[in-house]
Amino acid sequence: MIDGTLFALTLVTALGCGLIAGVFFAFSTSVMRTLGALPWKQGLTAMQKLNVLIINPVFLGVFVGTALLSAVVAVMTFVSWPDEGAWELLIGCLLYLAGCFGVTMVANVPRNDALDKLDPEAPESAEQWKTYVREWTAWNHVRGGAALAACAALVLALAA
Incomplete structure (x- = not known):
């Protein structure tokens, strides 16, 4: 059974994954x-602004x-290896670290950086915007699914 500090940290981690x-x-x-x-110029400009505003203490904190x-x-799981729930804890942590945080760093952030360099007035940016929306959203599905699966695994560990 998971209890004490590990229980509290797992609960907060699961809530963060869910958020x-x-x-x-x-x-x-x-x-x-x-x-x-939206018309591509408006969509591109709005996403450029959103990528700046999302970098704030609340979002980054979570x-x-x-x-x-x-x-x-x-x-803590490796150190204490609880009788039940250890594998679920490790799977949940791995899902968040690799599937959510890692995917963000290697897939979404580089696309955001490239988008930031686009000129909303340049005609060639139209096709790049379409590609960005398609690819960025696909990777967003992956990281969102990983965060949800991480949350579920951590909750299952607490229930074990």
Whole structure:
């Protein structure tokens, strides 16, 4: 059974995973669909602005904080190896660290950086915008699914 500090940290980590999964779900189901439906210059400009504004203490606190907590929970799991729930803890932490945080760093952030360099007035940016929306959203589905699966695994560990 998981108890004490490991229980508390796992609970907070699971909540963080759920919050981030919700943010990514909202992006996939409404934000990106809306931006993609706008005239390309407007959608591109709006996403450039959104990529600046999302870097704020609240979002980063939850997003990066959950990654840090996932690492702490994984280490604590290896050290204490609870009788039940250890594998679920490790799977949940790995899903968040690799599937959510890692995918963000290697897939979404580089696309955001490239988007930032586009000129909304340059005609060649239109096709790049379409490609960005398609690829960025696909990777967003991956990281959102990983965050949700991480949340589920951590909750299952707590219930074990």
